[in-house]
Amino acid sequence: MTDQTKTADDHLIAEGVDEEPTESNRRLFEGRNFILISTFAALYAAFHMAALNGLSISEWTGIEVPFLPTFPMETWNFRIVHIAGALALGFLLFAARTDFPGPGKETPLLGYVAYGLMVPALFSLGMAASFSMEIASGVMWNGIDEGIKFNETWLFGLPLIVATAGGIVLSWFHKRARSGFSAPDLVLAICGVAVATYLITIYGTLMRNSTGTPFAPIGISIAAVAGTALIMELTRRVAGMALIVIAGIFLAYVFVGQYLPGFLNAPAVTWQRFFSQVYTDAGILGPTTAVSSTYIILFIIFAAFLQASKVGDYFVNFAFAAAGQSRGGPAKVAIFASGLMGMINGTSAGNVVATGSLTIPLMKKVGYHKKTAGAVEAAASTGGQIMPPIMGAGAFIMAEITGIPYTEIALAAIIPAILYFVSVYFMVDLEAAKLGMRGMSRDELPKFNKMVRQVYLFLPIIILIYALFMGYSVIRAGTLATVAAAVVSWFTPFRMGPRSIAKAFEIAGTMSVQIIAVCACAGIIVGVISLTGVGARFSAVLLGIADTSQLLALFFAMCIAILLGMGMPTTAAYAVAASVVAPGLVQLGIPLLTAHFFVFYFAVLSAITPPVALASYAAAGISGANPMETSVTSFKIGIAAFIVPFMFFYNSAILMDGTWFEVLRAGATAVVGVFFLSSGVQGWFMGGRAAWFLRVGLVFAALMLIEGGIMSDLIGVGTAVAIFLIQKLAAPKGGAIPVRGAD
Template sequence: MTDKTTPAEDDDHLIAQGVDEEPVEVNRRLYEGKSLMFITSFAALYAAFHMAALNGLSISEWTGIVIPFLPTFPMETWNFRIVHVAGALALGFLLFAGRIDFPEKGQETPILGYAAYALMIPALFSLGMAFSFAAEISSGKMWNGIDEGIRFSETYLFGLPLIVATAGSIILSWFHQRERSGLAAPDVVLAVCGAAVAAYLITIYGTLMRNSTGTPFAPIGISIAAVAGTALIMELTRRVAGMALVVIAAIFLCYVFIGDKLPGFLNSPPITWQRFFSQVYTDAGILGPTTAVSSTYIILFIIFAAFLQASKVGDYFVNFAFAAAGRARGGPAKVAIFASGLMGMINGTSAGNVVSTGSLTIPLMKKVGYHRKTAGAVEAAASTGGQIMPPIMGAGAFIMAEITGIPYTEITIAALIPAVLYFVSVYFMVDFEAAKLGMRGMKSEELPKFSQMVRQVYLFLPIIILIYALFMGYSVIRAGALATMSAAVVSWLTPYRMGPRSIFRAFEIAGTMSVQIIAVCACAGIIVGVISLTGVGARFSSLLLSLADTSQLLALFFAMCISILLGMGMPTTAAYAVAASVVAPGLVQLGIPLLTAHFFVFYFAVLSAITPPVALASYAAAGISGANPMETSVASFKIGIAAFIVPFMFFYNSALLMDGSVLDIGRAALTAVVGVFLLSSAVQGWFLGAVAAWFLRIGLIAAALLMIEGGLISDLIGVGIAAAVFAVQRIFHPKPDAAIPVRGAD
């Protein structure tokens, strides 16, 4: 069967074509020929392996044919997570170069390549020793961490070659130059090292030695393998996510060994490297909640997003948004809110969504009159908001469910009102900006035909099926699998029918897309491991409690600052995982309900993407709009200002998290919407059709905060202040404090 990929004849009216195509990173290798075939097959098999494992599919069970070395499902949990991380390491090192500059053919550094191939010898030797250990154990040999012969083998025959190959190849990869279409020798060695780590850990954890981690009985090989695995994870994270998370992880690792020398609440008991590393590659660290979520829910929804991309459903989402909202004043900005929120919810990264949808929406926003920094800021704020949009919440909901034990459906229901408040606030902000500048919408001939978009509304079916299945009680894994299959089925109603080739392509896209988030989650697991094994989280909780004795609001403000600080430069999942380990336990000890505490840190970890000075989403948008990055980040902070206030209201009014009677929840939602309207009016200086003077804007801020607070008395006072502002504006016509900027000014 061949895939039909010829677009319909009347597609020339569509604005979005390939808007959900993944951008090619500057350090990604672009293979050709047999190398390309190998890498694409590896990526597709890696993603398909997860789909099979998560849904319990086994070729051996179905056919009765036992194939040697083929994994049987369901796999043991730790083994599955180890393979999950090892596969991402191998694929990531082969896909992403250690440096961003690629030489022309003939200008490589062959001597470094030869040195790397020399390191292949200890890497393969270490891998062979791991398999030999497995053979010895399967033959009945008792394995422990005390036997001198075993310690010698693990230290000098497995561990030393592994460390030499890992450290040497990482350093060589920083300097080795290889053309973009060619395999780099150091990266191949690093992939083998990752396999050696996985082979050893699966072998040893398959014995009773799993229970010995953190004790003197733990085999020394576990600690050595964990050192190598930690180094591999941090190096891959550097390649795919930059230095921010790597630096934070390095600081936490240093803290393990110097914590006993630090004063005050930072002081921790002395920990040997053997004890720490024998535990960090367990479910207390790297194999803990972050990898648990990335190996199940995140990879599943990456596959779902890849199927949407392969079936061109993502293009339809954006075109539908343009058809529905493009004619409104400042139309492209309102389209960005809808499209970026929807796509950002699925893809799990604010900056990545900015690059994909922003390449279309930002130029159009500039075209209708938005300043370039505002255009970038709107896209950054909308893409960031996608991370708090249920039901997927950029995978944050799944990590929250894993950490807290609260049912996933309860989390998504609780997230609904805050998400609505955020996007309503952003909508008001861009609408008032458009009103001040006298903008128009886009012309009908510039937009997709709404009638045709409505006829294709069935393309929303995968999302609808996903939500319906989740709330009908299906597991997240089963719901995600059904939604993924429905995306392939729905594609047969479009010109982009998914056949075997497109399905293979979707799995290949998913494998490639998953590398970054898996590396980031594993690296975040290192930080979580440090926090849990040193007890610094508990001591931080004590600090919050002491602050709360002075002022509970001060403790919340301090928790907000730490959550934003920990989240800067990190994707949503890693930012929340770290903040949840450090800050949330302290908030719970303050008496804040568990769900409220975790939503509090989740929101501020997400908002770090638009918070100066390290605002990744804003910087990505500035790169497209051509604006100053810092100015764009300040503007996006301003547009998303409501999101910085609403989390404080969770503490004072739990009805915003669907906790209370229907009447209480409805009143809280309604008054909060009015509150964010007033807040947006105050920030933008535009209230009910007129520019507001400075003292009126102060009154609007006061009214907004009182309305968002949610109490009956505070609501009445807020309404009274808003009415007084309106009366003063209409009766006395106070002169605006600043001139309205010229439309389209740059």
């Protein structure tokens, strides 16, 4: 950065807040290796942008370029390539372990063994390519011919399984310098390409219709076994063990379900039949991959362009300029900035690490306890997942699963999102009042008048929203917003030229690996649910509970949605919960949109729900607080979000289902109710501490107002007025607690 730029920007306090953190197991390449992996990542992201917009080199130039895809690609082939590219890039980028060796401390012997595994890996890839050439020459492929079965089993399948299993196991023990490629990971990348080559070849014939039947080629089942193992290993590397454990349990259920009692009993399924079906649109290539290969990666590219053009930094600096001086200012900044950034990047824990590194220390500085500082950031980042129009890609998955138009989903999310963020705002404001806090001084903050002059940097977001609600497709709207991010950068010191655009695509390619792996792994679980019928049997159990009490059935559904979502990113959590819980809610008579919003919210809130709260744990790592204490506090701060989904059932106007008067009244009374709820939870009402019985009354008044009926609103208002009078007449004056510093 030049001296002139520094002088112009010396009022800013946020820099690089939207940059992705470097994971402990990510390789940091240098020299030629860096150029190779950067080019791969950039081309992978650019391929998706071209495919989604139907751009083709052949169409541009009129020249047929061999080995390059033509667009639009066939849907299944596109999704297979999408997963294969992420597998290859992911295995090269993310090591199987975090303890990288120092100079001279690598394990060369295991490396030599791994290089030996490249022989079966490359052989299986070569056989898949030869199958393609045979089919192109007119050979009729089927699952019955003994010669074909022999070739698929012993010449393609066995080498593939040996290379895949050997590569995974060796990668757990093989140590390689952080700046170099690992031999076992190269084997796994080749295996991923071999799986994709075979499946594209075979699915291009009539054999696609044979999946799940005795006539499916054995090679499909073997390729799916290898592909499933590769997906689960990459998911373990990039997202931890939680999703792997759940996927493993579901996979085990396929083969032990026949021995289980009651509603868990499932029909016997052979491994060939199951795996020939799971790598189709009934499982791995289904809704989760459909969304990750289109909407999610498109908005990852958008976020990467915002990062490269430094627009993300502007969002945070603008928030500090607008709210930093108010009491507890950094906490309110966290609500605004983390909500906005979390909406785009689609991961609660990742957003905590990105923006929390700035906001959490500042919250502690102005007087928040370290556990509260972490909890506020966790709650705000989690709220970004329910904030329209992007909703961390959740809205797109919901649209894919339900068939409900995206714009309808985004509109329905407005009031619940307002209620969530208003609730968090009230909680942090009342906490600041209790502690007698002040905000940051004007000299510590960006200059508001300078930030207003750059308000045009919001243009990409405005264009995105406008295009979506003008009826443009999500892909077209996202592409226009991405182009707008590059254009507005020319009015800043960070102008995006060809080099910066290439860097943005590289960032996007790297950022996309985790979410693609997670979505593919979630597809395994969805496939098990659909192929075993356990979702339908769970719905029957939910209906049985509803015969006793619908409220009890909703509570049970909430617990299952949170349990399924614990430890998982939002997209995977919702996809799994939507397959298990939502169908049962629909059978209860709950409208489709309401049922899926109910499930979606609790899947999102699993990120701040003890005992496994990923966002809270990430925040605790920055604040230095106890992780469990932080998760309990974040649960308390986000308490309104645990109540609002029940109101979807009792008051559909909260989801924009009703007349404008009904919608406005429901929204207004719910906001007032959320204020009373925050006052009751914090024990601070109208400038002073509230006694325990007044707090109980405030919570009661809140629930009455959130419920939304005319009679319940009157009861809530009457209760609140009575509490106000009691507070003024009986409570001691000046109930503020002395200022307390952070630990």
